[in-house]
Amino acid sequence: MDWLFKFPQLDPEFLLAVKRGIDGALKALTRGYGQSIEDFFYPLLRVLIFFENTISNAPWPLVVLALAAIAWFAARRWAVVAAVVGTLIAIGLLGLWQDAMKTISLVFTSTIFAIAIGMPLGILMNRYKRVGGVMQTLLDVMQTMPPFVYLIPVVMLLGIGRVPGFIAVVIYAIPPIIRLTDLGIRLVDKEVLEAADAYGCSRSQKLWKVQIPLAMPTIMAGINQTIMMALGMVVIASMIGVQGLGLNVLQAIANQYFTQGIFNGFAIVGIAIIFDRISQAYGHRLQKHRGAAHD
Template sequence: MDWFFKFPHMDDDNLRNLKKAIDEGFRGFTRTYGDIIEGFFYPLQQFLIYAERFMLKTPWPIITLIILAIAFAATRNLRIVAGCLVTLLLIGYFDMWDDTMRTISMIFVCTVMSIAIGLPIGILMSRSNRAQKIVNPILDVMQTMPSFVYLIPVVMLLGIGKVPGLIAVVIYAIPPMIRLTNLGIRLVDRDVLEAADAFGADGSQKLFKVQLPLALPTIMAGINQTIMMALAMVVIASMIGVQGLGQPVLKAIANQYFTLGIFNGLAIVGIAIIFDRVSQAYGQRLQKHREIVHG
């Protein structure tokens, strides 16, 4: 009756041999193709270096004005702009400016990568039910996998540094971008599509001139969620060499520095609120514009 109380499992030796074979196979793959994969991601590394260099080398008043200008152009809301200004001034006053700029450059590059990869996949899913059935389980795994697990294969392939951290963050943050792009395009009113057909629009014209513009508020919600998830991953990615606000938080955890952890944690929260409010306000403006057009 032992089988009734203890779940039957693979023999320990067989299980050990299976794990050993998988581990050795992956190590052999990294030894053979690691340099090729690293070379493939070299342009991404340069993009990240240039973005970080721009944020760090540009004088802080100019960076502040750029961020405020973007916030106002997206929201047309002076209260949100004032909140962004106060947050940035507090971050600088408490000597967290450089780490904040590194984090913002990382989030910027991650967001650009997520849009560049996620938007075409979301469009493909919206146009093919078969593609949706294939991709959805992969997204389920990506969203439920513990974030620490992403670091293992990335570090084994590329080692420790900025690019491995960037890839881990993108993998963790991209699912909302793909899902909401797919959802936004599928929610476009069929009557509008029929009208486009009546005017002789082909598939690409319907996609770029009808479906994507109407789905833009939902796509913006996906970008918003991607940014929030990327920020949540920053502290974990600091374990493999990603510089920014995550490293002081990690240092505070290791050495029990309460104020260091709280201040840098609040800086991450401040950046998250800026990104969230600006992207949400822009999405709401797009939504109102769409309602006016169809009203």
């Protein structure tokens, strides 16, 4: 009766051989093409260093003013601007300004790359149903995979540092922008599309002049979620050498520094609030403009 309580499995020797084969192939790839892989990603490293140095070395009043201006452009509300400025000042007073700027630079660059990759994939997913079905399954896997798992292949291929951490953050954060780009295009009113066809719009004109503008509120919701997931991955990425607030949190856990963990956690939450309020406010503005255009 043991078969009722012990689930049957493949031969352990076979499973071990498969695991060793896959791990060995990755290690052989790293040994054989490690330098070529590093050279391929070197331009990306330079981009990351450029953004980090630009934001970290900028005068703090200029950074506060720039983010306040972005908040005003996105929300047109002084309450949002005051919240952004107040949060930045609080982060600075806690002595976390430099680490916060490193975190912001990573989230900023990760979001740019996620949008640049995710929006075309979302359009592709919408246009081609078979591709969309495959991508839907892949996105389900990406969103349910434990985030720590993303660190394993990038560390095996690239070691530790900015680039592997950045790649892990982008992979983890990209699914929402892909899904919501596809969803936003699908939610465009069919009557509007029929009117575009009646005016003789080509497929590309209909996409870029009708569907994408009308889908922007939904796409902005995807960008908002991408930013939040990137921030959530920052702490985990600190395990492979990504500097910033996440590394401080990791050190606080390792050394049981409660206050350090709380302060840095507050700073991460503050940055999340800044990005969330700005992106949500801009999305709401687009939604109002869309409603006014329909009226």
